[in-house]
Amino acid sequence: MGLSRVWSTTDKDGPTSHINEKGIGWIIGAIFIIGETAGGGMIALSYALTSMGLIPGLILLILCSVFSLYTALELCWTWKIMQNRWPEYRDHCRKPYGEMAYRTIGRKMRSFIAFMICITQIGFATVLVLLAAKNLSILLHFFFHLDINQCYLILIVGLAVWPATMLPSPMHFWQAALFSAGSSTLAVILVVVGLAHDAPVCSQDAPHDEPNLMKAFMAFGTFVFAFGGHATLPTIQHDMKKPAHFVHSVVLAIIFCTILYLCIAVGGYFVYGSTVGEAIIPSLQIKWIQQTVNLMIAVHVITTIVIVMSPPIQQVEALFKVPHRFGVKRFLVRSVLFWFVIFIGLTIPHFGPVLDLIGASTMVLMTLILPPIFYISIRTQEVIWLEGNEKSDEAEPIHERATLKEILRITPKAILALNAAVLIFGIIGGTLSTITSIIRLADSDMAAPCYWQYFTKGLPFSGDNIGSVSCCGTFRNLTVSGQDPIGYCSNPDF
Incomplete structure (x- = not known):
């Protein structure tokens, strides 16, 4: 973007904070985070909570919320320190997360992070594309009685979103974030209304299966996915008018998302119990609410795809030295990257297994493991640099990467203990959850790839009838309206 920076002298921002001549405010920054975060993972939280059990599930959900908030703040503090120390980061930077890795660990880690960001965000975007296609299929059946094969709907979603991926950076598509956050919030409100409507009947016979260890490990991936998206945070912060205010955005957004998640997860647990599927939407028995929520989630994920694709796009464009303007190179690079997601x-x-695997592996790394490492390292560097400059009066930094011995000596014990807890939580939970998700992905009875079906036995344009309701009750045959479950419930178990 080439935006010039000016130093702020206000006490509120601190003497070394700075502002951009142009940029988004902290409220819009919070909307970006909400828009990116609250969506695909949100509708799977009830299933994750019932898989773990109420108390263990709530404890894990709250821990993921608290630790994700803390690591998001650590990324904010890390980027602020880097912008203060190295003037080159006050201008346009396409890969701030990777630069954090470079300044704290080294060049090889920067390359590794670039790869991991691409894998994480591409996986995230894939989940959103699949969810958008699934919701679109339900909407087309309900409103137009059209049953289109999921494979063709994935292509339709791709064609609809493709042009929007050409927008330069988050600053230029804040409207997408507004639509995304607004649609997900409205979806939660409608889900709560649907839960209240179904509760008098369904909660009287809400079965709860015994917690399953494998499902519990996969629930960890779902919870982390719901709070993931940390790879995008430095990109949003960098595009703010006052980057130092991004901490307000993070706190507001994650608290807001946590409230939404608790409403969905706890409500689904008590009203539907173990009859709830990977997504809570089919369990809602008021058809207009069910389909409106489907529409809102579809709007959310389609707009969020644009936000999620920004970090890998920035990484790849930096690698190939694509100019900061629209042209043939930008069109080709972004098109190849986006259609790789569609492929x-x-x-x-099917979005469920992919969501669990991405949440358990790469998102755990980007959300819970790397931010503490970056922060305690850059904080130690900052302390040593300031102490050295006071003694030598040199204007340039005189100290580079901190050693483990320096980190342990300089970092307060409380900060060390908190970061150690986050790292242990992320490493153990992520490892077990990743192994479990891979086993599930390998054992799951999934359809063959769309292109394989097309070239081997043909791929019909029409799909299955998917307009039924997932009814509640032990035998999955309770209807709130008293309607005959045969032909109405998608999963009766007589």
Whole structure:
């Protein structure tokens, strides 16, 4: 963007904070985070909570919320320190997360982070594309009685979103974030209304299966996915008018998302119990609410895809030295990257297993493991640099990467203990959850890739009738309206 920076002298921001001549405010920054975060993972939280059990599930959900908030703040503090120390980060930076890795660990880690950001965000975008296609299929059936094969709907979603991926950076598509956050919030409100409507009947017979260890490990991935998106945070912060205010955005957004998640997870647990599927939407028995929520989630994920694709796009464009303007190189690079996402969606056309695997592996790394490492390292560097400059009066930093011995000596014990807890939580939970998700992905009975179906036995344009309700009750045959479950419930168990 090439935006010039000016130093702020206000006490509120601190003497070394700075502002951009242009940029988004902290409220819009919070909306970006909400828009990116609250969506695909949100509708799977009830299933995750019932898989773990109420008390263990709530403890894990709250821990993920608290630790994600803390690591998000650590990324904010890390980027602020880096902008203060190295003037080059006050201008346009396409890969701030990777630069954090470079300044704290080294060049090889920067390359590794660039790769991991691409894998994480591409996986995230794939989940959103699959969810958008699924919701679109339900909407088309309900409103127009059209049953289109999921594979073709993935292509339709791709064609609809493709042009929006050409927008330069988050600053230029804040409207998408507003639509995304607004639609997900409205979806939660409608889900709560649907839960209240179904509760008098369904909660009287809400079965709860015994907690399953494998499902519990997968629930960890779902919870982390719901709070993930940390790879995008430095990009949003960098595009703010006052980057130092991004801490307000983070606190507001994650608290807001936690409230939404608790409403969905706890409500689904008590009203539907173990009858709730990977997504809570089919369990809602008021058809207009069910389909409006589907529409809102579809709007959310389609707009969020644009936000999620920004970090890998920035990484790849920096690698190929793509100019900061629209042209042939930008069009080709972004098109190849986006249609690669669509190709993955056509290869694994079901969002549940992909969501669990991405949440358990790469998102755990980007959300819970790397931010503490970056922060305690850059904080130690800052302390040593300031102490050295006071003694030598040198204007340039005289100290580079901190050693483990320096980190342990300089970092307060409380900060060390908190970061150690986050790291242990992320490493153990992420490892077990990743192994479990891979086992589930390998054992799951999924359809063959769309292109394989097309070239081997043909791929019909029409799909299955998917307009039924997932009814509640022990035998999955309770209807709130008293309607005959045969032909109405998608999963009666007589």
